[in-house]
Amino acid sequence: MGKRFWPWLWFLLGASYFLVPLYATFDFSLRARRGELTFAAYANVLRDIKFVESFSFSLQTALATIVVSALVIVPTAYWVQLRLPRLRPVVEFFTLLPFVVPAVVLVFSLARTYSRTPLTDSREGLWVLLVGSYVVLSFPYMYRAVDTGLRSINIHDLTEAAQSLGAGWPTILMRVIFPNVYVSLLSGAFITFAIVMGEFTIAALLAQPAFGPYMNLLASSKVYEPSALAIISFGLTWAAIAAIQWIGQGTQARLVGPR
Amino acid sequence: MALLTRAKTGQPFSGRRGVSWRWLGVVPFFAFVAAFLIWPTLSIIGQSFLDQQRNLTLQNILQLGQPFIVAAYVYSLQLSAVTALGGGLLGGLLAYAVTIGGLPRPLRSAVMSFSGVASNFAGVPLAFAFIATLGQLGIVTQWLRSVGVNLYPAFSLYSFWGLSIVYIYFQIPLMVLIMAPALEGMRREWREASESLGASTRQFWRYVGLPILLPSILGTMVLLFGNAFGAHATAFQLTGGGSQGNVVTILIGAQISSDALSNPGLGNALALGMIVIMGVTIGLYTWLQRRSARWLRS
Numbered sequence A: 001m002g003k004r005f006w007p008w009l010w011f012l013l014g015a016s017y018f019l020v021p022l023y024a025t026f027d028f029s030l031r032a033r034r035g036e037l038t039f040a041a042y043a044n045v046l047r048d049i050k051f052v053e054s055f056s057f058s059l060q061t062a063l064a065t066i067v068v069s070a071l072v073i074v075p076t077a078y079w080v081q082l083r084l085p086r087l088r089p090v091v092e093f094f095t096l097l098p099f100v101v102p103a104v105v106l107v108f109s110l111a112r113t114y115s116r117t118p119l120t121d122s123r124e125g126l127w128v129l130l131v132g133s134y135v136v137l138s139f140p141y142m143y144r145a146v147d148t149g150l151r152s153i154n155i156h157d158l159t160e161a162a163q164s165l166g167a168g169w170p171t172i173l174m175r176v177i178f179p180n181v182y183v184s185l186l187s188g189a190f191i192t193f194a195i196v197m198g199e200f201t202i203a204a205l206l207a208q209p210a211f212g213p214y215m216n217l218l219a220s221s222k223v224y225e226p227s228a229l230a231i232i233s234f235g236l237t238w239a240a241i242a243a244i245q246w247i248g249q250g251t252q253a254r255l256v257g258p259r
Numbered sequence B: 001m002a003l004l005t006r007a008k009t010g011q012p013f014s015g016r017r018g019v020s021w022r023w024l025g026v027v028p029f030f031a032f033v034a035a036f037l038i039w040p041t042l043s044i045i046g047q048s049f050l051d052q053q054r055n056l057t058l059q060n061i062l063q064l065g066q067p068f069i070v071a072a073y074v075y076s077l078q079l080s081a082v083t084a085l086g087g088g089l090l091g092g093l094l095a096y097a098v099t100i101g102g103l104p105r106p107l108r109s110a111v112m113s114f115s116g117v118a119s120n121f122a123g124v125p126l127a128f129a130f131i132a133t134l135g136q137l138g139i140v141t142q143w144l145r146s147v148g149v150n151l152y153p154a155f156s157l158y159s160f161w162g163l164s165i166v167y168i169y170f171q172i173p174l175m176v177l178i179m180a181p182a183l184e185g186m187r188r189e190w191r192e193a194s195e196s197l198g199a200s201t202r203q204f205w206r207y208v209g210l211p212i213l214l215p216s217i218l219g220t221m222v223l224l225f226g227n228a229f230g231a232h233a234t235a236f237q238l239t240g241g242g243s244q245g246n247v248v249t250i251l252i253g254a255q256i257s258s259d260a261l262s263n264p265g266l267g268n269a270l271a272l273g274m275i276v277i278m279g280v281t282i283g284l285y286t287w288l289q290r291r292s293a294r295w296l297r298s
Helices: A005-029 A040-047 A049-082 A085-099 A103-113 A123-151 A155-164 A169-180 A182-198 A201-205 A211-221 A225-246 B002-009 B022-047 B059-065 B067-098 B105-118 B124-134 B139-146 B160-184 B188-196 B201-229 B233-239 B248-257 B264-293
Strands: none
Touching: A005 A225, A005 B067, A005 B105, A005 B124, A005 B139, A005 B160, A040 A049, A040 A225, A049 A085, A049 A123, A049 A155, A049 A169, A049 A182, A049 A211, A049 B022, A085 A123, A085 B022, A085 B264, A103 A123, A103 A201, A103 B022, A103 B248, A103 B264, A123 A182, A123 A201, A123 B022, A155 A169, A169 A182, A182 A211, A182 A225, A201 A211, A201 B233, A201 B248, A211 A225, A211 B124, A211 B233, A225 B105, A225 B124, B022 B264, B059 B067, B059 B264, B067 B105, B067 B160, B067 B201, B067 B248, B067 B264, B105 B160, B124 B139, B124 B160, B124 B233, B160 B201, B160 B233, B188 B201, B201 B264, B233 B248, B248 B264
């Protein structure tokens, strides 16, 4: 036995914990027809109109979340670094609060607090609540990403330069700051995308036709299709995380999404 | 806030108008957080001390003593503790193997990348993956049956241990992601210094390595605990999520849909209980992180 016996053992143990369920799911998803391996389960899923509808619903929700989150976080992080550095721990604290308030408690509180208001009485209102909660969930990732990005550029000089050329605040934000934190913003955006696309709890409890609740419902009527969906969903998460690492901000992928 | 701190430190107010308006820049952020997080949460906390006529009462809190609620809290706490320990142990050893364990470098980046994905792969699809693996018809279940080992009915994916195995799948990668940088923060000099003083590998870990890493390990395990405690979707998919749910998060979720039938105060108290436990957890994590920052460069 070499010196590396134990590390190899732990590695193989961990790797099999990670990979066996993925392999089994993939294998299972190919067994939709007796006696042959087939992608029929995938075809069934992709042909299902409800899959297309819920997927595009979640896609739109994810994009709306990313846009709103960026519009709130970038000016805030910029302003805090430029003019209110003492407020930074406070803002950071508030962005981390979603870890203290689990998704199910958040959606419960929102539903109770805004019951019998337009926010819960209409389809549009519920969607606003959905996007609002996702934006809150995205804050930890977005703020960290943008804050780090801002620290790597000299915002004081950039701001003064822009001001001396006669730019107002909107111009500085849109044409100087946004383009400069674009890459960090993207890494926050991809993690938000991965979270929103698979999110179940908030969407289901607000009765939204999202991808998460669709997956949940499918399991009650189908056997092989759910495993195909699990593989598709894993691929989606993998693509989002790969995109983050590809744009070179790998450390942003750290913390976790809603369970 | 800014005005207050400035006044306290005695610095002159800036700006030509004599009063600083710069705090206005963070109003959108705080308004958003207030509307979608703080106000709803505080109002739930407040309401859990009010009865339906809005009089002050402890009745809602006392109702948490009902056997099925206590059982759900105990179940959730046990599940979180077991998966934090299991995931922490496996994840810690894996992190050790790929960092200072001396395995080939590419394995480290492969494990780190995969952990980034797996820690975000949870909820409904993760439940599907384990049903396809260890469910009654699962691939591993069938394979074990073919070699003469019958998992069912002794084991069930929908039992406590089944749920634990599934949870550990998202606990391991979180442990790896946080512990790997901490392990790499261990300085080579410490090892060399203890070796030159005649310490064995065992002694190094017993008297130097573990004591330095302990706050970090405990802190991360506390985080894993909270991670499991707040989990809802995975358990919902596996257990069906009726009002008879065994996990606290499922009980709370069920309170939303059955609003008219049940006592609204009870739902508020259930949520309050979760917030308190999560608050303590995150507080403990922060404290332990601060302690570990003393030694580690991570």
